[in-house]
Amino acid sequence: MIDDLRDFPDGAVITTDLCIVGAGAAGITLAMQFAASNRDVLVLESGGRAPEADTQALYDVENVGLPIDPMIRSRLRMLGGTTNHWDGRCSPLDEMDFQRRDWVPHSGWPITRSQLDPYYAKAQDVCDLGPPVYDDRVLEHFGIPNPRLDPNKLRAHYWMLSPPTRFGQKYAKTMEQSKNIKVLLHANVIHLQTNAAASHLEHVDVSTLEGKRAKIRAKRVVICCGGIENARLLLLSNHVEPAGLGNRRDLVGRFFQEHVRSWQHAVPTRTAFSLMKTYNFYVDDAGSYHVGLCLSDAAQARDRLLNASAMTFFEGGGYSASAAAMRLLRAVTQGQIPEHPGDDVWSVISEFEEIVMNFRARFLLRGTKWNSELSTTLLVDSEQAPNPASRIRLSDQRDSLGLRRSQIDWRLGELDRRTSFEMFQMIGAEWGRLNQARVRIPHWLSEPRDDWSHNVRDVGHHIGTTRMADDPQQGVVDRNCRIHGVDNLYVAGASVFATSGHANPTLTIVALALRLAEHIASLPA
Amino acid sequence: MSGRRAVPGPAEAARRRFLKAVGALVLLGSSGFGDSFLALGAMGQGKTLRRSLAEMFRSPRKARVLGERYLAMRPEAADRSELLSRLGFCDTPVSAASLRAQLASLRERDFAQNRIVAIDGWVLAQSEADLCALLSLG
Numbered sequence: 075m076i077d078d079l080r081d082f083p084d085g086a087v088i089t090t091d092l093c094i095v096g097a098g099a100a101g102i103t104l105a106m107q108f109a110a111s112n113r114d115v116l117v118l119e120s121g122g123r124a125p126e127a128d129t130q131a132l133y134d135v136e137n138v139g140l141p142i143d144p145m146i147r148s149r150l151r152m153l154g155g156t157t158n159h160w161d162g163r164c165s166p167l168d169e170m171d172f173q174r175r176d177w178v179p180h181s182g183w184p185i186t187r188s189q190l191d192p193y194y195a196k197a198q199d200v201c202d203l204g205p206p207v208y209d210d211r212v213l214e215h216f217g218i219p220n221p222r223l224d225p226n227k228l229r230a231h232y233w234m235l236s237p238p239t240r241f242g243q244k245y246a247k248t249m250e251q252s253k254n255i256k257v258l259l260h261a262n263v264i265h266l267q268t269n270a271a272a273s274h275l276e277h278v279d280v281s282t283l284e285g286k287r288a289k290i291r292a293k294r295v296v297i298c299c300g301g302i303e304n305a306r307l308l309l310l311s312n313h314v315e316p317a318g319l320g321n322r323r324d325l326v327g328r329f330f331q332e333h334v335r336s337w338q339h340a341v342p343t344r345t346a347f348s349l350m351k352t353y354n355f356y357v358d359d360a361g362s363y364h365v366g367l368c369l370s371d372a373a374q375a376r377d378r379l380l381n382a383s384a385m386t387f388f389e390g391g392g393y394s395a396s397a398a399a400m401r402l403l404r405a406v407t408q409g410q411i412p413e414h415p416g417d418d419v420w421s422v423i424s425e426f427e428e429i430v431m432n433f434r435a436r437f438l439l440r441g442t443k444w445n446s447e448l449s450t451t452l453l454v455d456s457e458q459a460p461n462p463a464s465r466i467r468l469s470d471q472r473d474s475l476g477l478r479r480s481q482i483d484w485r486l487g488e489l490d491r492r493t494s495f496e497m498f499q500m501i502g503a504e505w506g507r508l509n510q511a512r513v514r515i516p517h518w519l520s521e522p523r524d525d526w527s528h529n530v531r532d533v534g535h536h537i538g539t540t541r542m543a544d545d546p547q548q549g550v551v552d553r554n555c556r557i558h559g560v561d562n563l564y565v566a567g568a569s570v571f572a573t574s575g576h577a578n579p580t581l582t583i584v585a586l587a588l589r590l591a592e593h594i595a596s597l598p599a
Numbered sequence: 600m601s602g603r604r605a606v607p608g609p610a611e612a613a614r615r616r617f618l619k620a621v622g623a624l625v626l627l628g629s630s631g632f633g634d635s636f637l638a639l640g641a642m643g644q645g646k647t648l649r650r651s652l653a654e655m656f657r658s659p660r661k662a663r664v665l666g667e668r669y670l671a672m673r674p675e676a677a678d679r680s681e682l683l684s685r686l687g688f689c690d691t692p693v694s695a696a697s698l699r700a701q702l703a704s705l706r707e708r709d710f711a712q713n714r715i716v717a718i719d720g721w722v723l724a725q726s727e728a729d730l731c732a733l734l735s736l737g
Contacts, residue, residue, distance in 0.1 A: 224711070338720075498722070499715070499717070499722055502715070502721075502722025503710045503711075503713060503715050503722060504710070506706065506710040506715070506722060506723070506724060507706075507707050507710035507711050509703070509706070509707070512721060512722065512723070513721075513722050514719070514720040514721050514722070515717060515720040515721075515722065516720065517719075517720050520717065520720060
């Protein structure tokens with residue numbers, strides 16, 4: 075059933091077995107696991123079925139750290155959450171991502187990759203990915219040339235591409251028809267109220283934007299509001315614990331991690347096709363894949379680096395000066411007017427050298443096959459080292475509900491810079507060895523400088539703010555995603571990741587939600 | 600099991616303009632020497648070497664600039680005979696094809712052994728940097 079809090083009387087009290095705060099990838103996945111159970115599940119969603127500006131504005135933040143993209147690009151506050159505009163790129167974290175690495179401060183999860191593997195397998199179905207194939211079988215299946223990378227430096231990396239699944243659309247019908255799952259739209263959680271010892275959550279206070287209030291009494295509560303909002307909600311819930319719920323050790327909101335994106339053009343040595351033949355998108359009935367590269371475990375350990383991946387994008391010939399010249403020539407000889415004469419003329423003038431080189435390569439230097447009509451962009455996404463100074467706090471600014479906004483202070487360190495730099499350098503060395511391309515390292519990555527981090531871009535993956543650790547001194551939630559010290563409050567989403575790896579987080583978010591659902595189902599009703 | 604290759608993905612953050620600046624710098628895999636012989640023994644006479652080296656690059660002018668920047672970074676490398684020796688050039692006449700193969704082998708070895716030099720951010724093999732330096736020395 076899908077209801078709207080605006081249709082409820084003010085001051086309503088709702089009781090349920092399991093309350094899920096947030097109807098995004100984690101929240102919906104969790105709820106769906108109880109669809110055939112005898113437990114009552116209430117999913118609280120701040121938004122409606124479609125985007126609404128005033129609800130979306132509740133996500134506005136104050137940024138005091140490194141530049142970040144507008145939050146609208148990475149967070150949607152509506153049924154289905156951010157899956158309403160994700161691009162579907164999936165990859166599990168590597169085994170090494172879960173391990174403690176002595177060169178990465180605060181690394182190590184309390185669970186291993188193999189413990190998560192069964193849930194990764196199920197997450198494939200949730201995300202409409204088909205059977206999990208994240209290894210060299212992709213090469214064999216599609217007859218892709220082996221990239222012949224030195225395993226001491228790099229290896230091929232495989233992403234699978236979801237259609238992408240819009241969780242709100244795909245699972246709405248099941249939730250609507252379910253007898254035990256109720257979704258409450260326009261229900262903004264404004265406070266999590268515990269007992270006096272802050273050891274048990276007693277109720278959840280919710281409000282519509284118009285001010286209609288309700289109280290949710292649940293045996294267990296899971297907050298699934300995203301990597302920023304999960305921390306914010308805990309920090310806002312400070313009636314009993316002044317520093318915020320679960321925050322006795324000042325860990326909530328700390329270790330805010332992103333994926334660190336940098337990019338540069340690479341120039342194919344012979345033709346771009348030598349790269350395109352391998353590093354490309356592949357689709358068939360079994361699934362959709364993208365082949366890229368990542369640092370090998372050996373390279374990470376030897377050079378004391380974080381994890382990182384790279385993908386290539388090829389710009390088609392229509393944009394080259396040579397192609398523009400050909401279009402102009404064709405139009406003149408045929409007595410026609412080119413479609414974009416201004417652009418083409420400018421392209422020819424400004425990049426005339428490319429035309430000369432292409433002409434020389436093709437007609438004067440016999441045997442050369444250089445093709446200027448494709449350029450290659452190399453996109454590097456690196457893991458960020460967990461850093462307690464990179465954090466979410468509460469701003470003094472307030473939203474329309476009167477709640478303090480999130481203040482984001484994203485910070486990067488030298489290990490982050492060095493990883494991105496080494497990744498470019500290793501790809502440059504490998505593509506040089508194979509004589510496939512020459513790579514230029516972005517100049518701002520080349521030396522330790524204070525301003526380098528202002529040139530990278532965040533990817534909209536908000537990670538680590540309620541990190542998982544067995545030791546309450548080291549993390550906010552335990553290995554079962556339960557808040558340390560609170561017996562019935564759980565967290566789902568990328569905020570529980572201890573480290574970020576380089577992989578897009580949604581598949582891991584879903585896998586962890588499936589694991590949490592199994593855990594909660596195993597507890598007495 | 601046969602798959603079809605999809606259309607390449609979007610060119611995220613691509614800046615075609617950039618290609619203009621860098622495309623000319625790349626060493627050619629095959630440089631178009633044809634079957635002509637280079638009298639490497641006569642390299643000291645200058646013209647043959649300069650011309651031959653120039654033909655190794657898409658843009659000799661930019662390769663010279665790269666060489667100058669490399670030598671600015673490492674002034675001690677501005678030793679012509681040392682550069683010739685490091686590149687394995689000797690007094691015996693060899694064919695252009697042999698020279699190409701020799702340089703390709705050097706390049707591959709350098710990259711594999713991480714003997715790399717970053718000039719203006721370009722990741723080059725040491726032998727490539729040496730070639731650029733040689734060209735710039737004239």
